[in-house]
Amino acid sequence: MSGFALERLVPAHVQAFEAYVPSPPDDVLRRRFGVAHLHRLNNNENPLGPPAASRAVLARWDEREAALYPQGDGWHLRRAIAGRFGLDAEQVILGNGANEVIAFVIKAFCEAGDNIVTADRTFAVYEWLASFSGIEPRLVPLRDHGFDDAALLRAIDARSRVVFLCNPNNPTGSWWDHAKLARFLDAVAGRAIVVVDEAYAEFAEAPDFPDSFALMARHPNLIVFRTFSKMWGLAGLRIGWMAAAPAVAATVRKTTISYSVNRLALEAAREAVWDEAHIAASRAQVRAARAGLGALAERLGLTMLGGIGNFAMLRLPMPDTVVHRRLMARGVMARAMTSFRYPGWLRVSFGSAPAMAAFGQALEAVLAER
Amino acid sequence: MTGDDAAPCLNLPPGPRFAAVGAEFVRGAAAILGAEPHRGDRLALIAEEVLAASPPGSGPVSLALRDRRHAMRLELGFTTADLDLAGLDQARRRDVEDLAEVGLYLAARLADQLTTHPAGAGGLRLDFDVARSYPPRRAQPPPPGLGPVQGVPVEPDDATLALLVEWAEASGAGGTAFRTPARVLDQRAAGELAALVALDARRRPLGGLFWQSFGRRLMALSGPALLLPGGAGRAALATALLHAALARLARGSIQGLVVLEAAPDMPAEAFEVVGHLPDAAGGRHPVLFRALEEDPGGIAWVPDMLRGWVAGTVRRLGLGRDIEAPPPPARATGAAMAAETDRAASRVTLRPLLAAADAAAVALGNVALFRAQGFGQFRAVLDLGQPSHAAFAEGLVQAGLAPAALIPDAAGDLLLLATPG
Numbered sequence: 001m002s003g004f005a006l007e008r009l010v011p012a013h014v015q016a017f018e019a020y021v022p023s024p025p026d027d028v029l030r031r032r033f034g035v036a037h038l039h040r041l042n043n044n045e046n047p048l049g050p051p052a053a054s055r056a057v058l059a060r061w062d063e064r065e066a067a068l069y070p071q072g073d074g075w076h077l078r079r080a081i082a083g084r085f086g087l088d089a090e091q092v093i094l095g096n097g098a099n100e101v102i103a104f105v106i107k108a109f110c111e112a113g114d115n116i117v118t119a120d121r122t123f124a125v126y127e128w129l130a131s132f133s134g135i136e137p138r139l140v141p142l143r144d145h146g147f148d149d150a151a152l153l154r155a156i157d158a159r160s161r162v163v164f165l166c167n168p169n170n171p172t173g174s175w176w177d178h179a180k181l182a183r184f185l186d187a188v189a190g191r192a193i194v195v196v197d198e199a200y201a202e203f204a205e206a207p208d209f210p211d212s213f214a215l216m217a218r219h220p221n222l223i224v225f226r227t228f229s230k231m232w233g234l235a236g237l238r239i240g241w242m243a244a245a246p247a248v249a250a251t252v253r254k255t256t257i258s259y260s261v262n263r264l265a266l267e268a269a270r271e272a273v274w275d276e277a278h279i280a281a282s283r284a285q286v287r288a289a290r291a292g293l294g295a296l297a298e299r300l301g302l303t304m305l306g307g308i309g310n311f312a313m314l315r316l317p318m319p320d321t322v323v324h325r326r327l328m329a330r331g332v333m334a335r336a337m338t339s340f341r342y343p344g345w346l347r348v349s350f351g352s353a354p355a356m357a358a359f360g361q362a363l364e365a366v367l368a369e370r
Numbered sequence: 371m372t373g374d375d376a377a378p379c380l381n382l383p384p385g386p387r388f389a390a391v392g393a394e395f396v397r398g399a400a401a402i403l404g405a406e407p408h409r410g411d412r413l414a415l416i417a418e419e420v421l422a423a424s425p426p427g428s429g430p431v432s433l434a435l436r437d438r439r440h441a442m443r444l445e446l447g448f449t450t451a452d453l454d455l456a457g458l459d460q461a462r463r464r465d466v467e468d469l470a471e472v473g474l475y476l477a478a479r480l481a482d483q484l485t486t487h488p489a490g491a492g493g494l495r496l497d498f499d500v501a502r503s504y505p506p507r508r509a510q511p512p513p514p515g516l517g518p519v520q521g522v523p524v525e526p527d528d529a530t531l532a533l534l535v536e537w538a539e540a541s542g543a544g545g546t547a548f549r550t551p552a553r554v555l556d557q558r559a560a561g562e563l564a565a566l567v568a569l570d571a572r573r574r575p576l577g578g579l580f581w582q583s584f585g586r587r588l589m590a591l592s593g594p595a596l597l598l599p600g601g602a603g604r605a606a607l608a609t610a611l612l613h614a615a616l617a618r619l620a621r622g623s624i625q626g627l628v629v630l631e632a633a634p635d636m637p638a639e640a641f642e643v644v645g646h647l648p649d650a651a652g653g654r655h656p657v658l659f660r661a662l663e664e665d666p667g668g669i670a671w672v673p674d675m676l677r678g679w680v681a682g683t684v685r686r687l688g689l690g691r692d693i694e695a696p697p698p699p700a701r702a703t704g705a706a707m708a709a710e711t712d713r714a715a716s717r718v719t720l721r722p723l724l725a726a727a728d729a730a731a732v733a734l735g736n737v738a739l740f741r742a743q744g745f746g747q748f749r750a751v752l753d754l755g756q757p758s759h760a761a762f763a764e765g766l767v768q769a770g771l772a773p774a775a776l777i778p779d780a781a782g783d784l785l786l787l788a789t790p791g
């Protein structure tokens with residue numbers, strides 16, 4: 001015991017980092033907030049669940065397979081994805097959620113003294129992973145709630161290794177079209193890796209939403225992230241992926257962790273690729289929920305912000321963190337946006353019709369008792 | 371920033387034999403660090419008293435002197451927390467028989483502030499702060515024709531920060547934190563104060579907001595000090611400053627912002643009222659709170675007599691809390707509290723240091739002592755995340771303190787008790 005000085009062994013950037021503490025499980029939350037049911041409108045999950053074929057895989061799963069390791073790098077699934085997008089299987093890398101893929105990319109390209117460039121008000125994990133890896137996150141302010149291409153370009157310097165774009169952006173739903181992304185890649189001109197996180201791309205119905213896989217041929221520094229957590233309703237199984245030009249993919253593969261994606265996730269995801277009926281049904285559900293939330297916002301006089309994705313933001317006349325708590329006490333979970341640097345805003349996922357109705361009632365009551 | 375490794379330090383055996391050596395070390399180090407002789411003497415005397423009073427066999431005592439610029443801090447480290455701290459408790463009477471206790475009592479009185487912390491591997495650290503005094507001076511008022519706002523609030527350079535405080539002081543804006551430019555610069559240089567300032571096109575300060583740490587995971591906000599003349603621009607400026615501060619602190623370790631004394635321009639709609647504090651004038655003012663993170667609920671250890679108040683407040687604020695009855699303290703005797711005195715406000719703030727079964731009597735004794743010395747306002751801060759803190763509640767309530775505010779933190783709500791006006 002004596003002689004063990006923990007601080008001496010911990011790098012300064014880890015000491016300085018504050019661990020992310022996930023929310024407790026729903027049963028604990030229900031007890032603490034004194035409610036019988038909690039509607040989950042905080043994590044952008046798909047209320048329809050996984051596609052029918054994936055559900056069938058889960059239903060017939062032989063539990064003895066739990067004793068067996070999965071195949072180490074998702075052989076079949078990578079081929080299924082590659083086939084769908086006209087890629088080579090070697091260009092596809094799987095991870096235990098897209099979150100793990102973010103870590104692979106930072107490990108592959110960054111060392112001490114390097115920086116990554118992203119927005120100040122976007123998905124937090126790029127910033128966090130860089131910080132606790134000792135890499136400087138350069139946070140560029142959004143412009144009109146969207147990624148600011150000119151300012152991002154200005155932020156890139158000789159030590160910038162990766163630019164993270166979130167397209168569409170979580171939490172604003174703002175997005176770049178194909179031409180804008182292409183122009184940006186031209187301007188970066190290969191000075192850094194450009195990651196386009198397309199976690200919500202399957203919700204995009206606009207014809208000019210980027211075809212990033214096509215851009216990859218001309219821009220070998222482009223990496224595209226996708227996930228099975230949102231459209232595909234497999235968030236609980238933790239599976240996401242990236243695609244890149246062969247040489248870039250081969251570099252990232254060095255920092256991947258084999259066997260990190262489990263058997264069940266691999267099989268369920270393989271069946272999900274690429275169920276157009278499920279996409280159509282989920283998009284219809286999102287359209288209906290968006291219209292309903294828009295009507296609620298109008299009735300309550302709240303500004304609503306959204307674009308592509310299964311979520312939208314509402315601007316509140318009181319602190320978002322207070323509304324979050326009071327909604328919890330009424331059985332509804334939504335996301336307070338101060339931690340996304342949007343103080344006074346709430347992000348709401350497009351849940352089932354009953355969940356959206358419960359949210360509307362609860363929000364109205366919370367605002368009324370102010 | 372205080373350079374951790376740059377602080378002069380020394381280890382000495384406990385007891386009176388080396389006490390004078392410790393005193394000379396502190397006096398010399400204080401002089402080299404630039405403290406005026408009378409401050410060096412006070413610090414030396416503290417070192418001498420504590421060393422002399424530390425029981426033999428308690429292991430080596432470490433002394434370190436840290437320059438906080440606006441204060442000099444003497445840190446005394448013990449390898450065990452199992453010390454008799456009774457003498458440190460500022461409420462113990464000077465007429466106690468035990469000489470050692472008198473020594474520690476004196477040491478505690480010589481400091482402007484005393485704080486104790488647990489230190490690595492079961493040890494204990496006592497920090498004695500002696501504040502620097504700043505010569506009084508006349509503040510210059512802001513020039514006419516300031517504004518309009520240009521750009522987003524920034525972390526100001528020293529000259530701009532000094533100007534903001536100077537002008538705020540002359541115009542009475544922002545509250546007590548915005549006084550004495552030299553002190554504010556020292557506080558910031560010591561890493562104990564952060565500032566955001568809004569500028570006009572000529573980069574002159576138009577308003578500012580400060581924050582300083584408050585407990586483990588919170589920041590106390592001061593201000594805003596607004597120098598813009600009356601009009602619509604002021605409210606927008608106050609909100610811009612607050613939003614910039616929230617963005618600056620988001621995604622870090624800070625869970626929330628507390629405002630104990632809101633300046634009139636603080637945008638109230640961005641906060642919730644978590645209680646009220648009596649003020650010297652006999653009135654009451656709201657305690658404001660702004661959480662940065664979602665509150666996922668937690669445990670609050672609440673003694674019986676406060677359960678009703680806490681449960682009611684938890685319900686009113688919509689907090690998710692398991693309210694539990696704390697177990698009795700493990701130690702039978704030796705409870706102690708830290709006291710922070712503010713003579714100008716005639717106020718004492720008490721915090722539990724060490725819980726024991728005699729905690730209630732110790733709390734009562736503390737209040738009685740300072741009351742006898744002419745202090746009129748009492749506050750106490752109990753961390754409801756620490757089961758042991760509850761033991762002090764009964765004595766505080768008997769001494770006339772009542773629950774005033776509940777500052778939410780899922781890892782340990784802070785219960786603020788206060789005497790009525």
Ligand SMILES: Cc1ncc(COP(=O)(O)O)c(C=O)c1O
Pocket residue numbers: 043044096097098099100123166170197199200226227228229235238239240
């Ligand atoms: C933009 C974005 N990227 C990545 C993720 C993480 O996805 P996964 O569940 O695959 O780790 C999320 C999840 O919220 C997201 O919003």
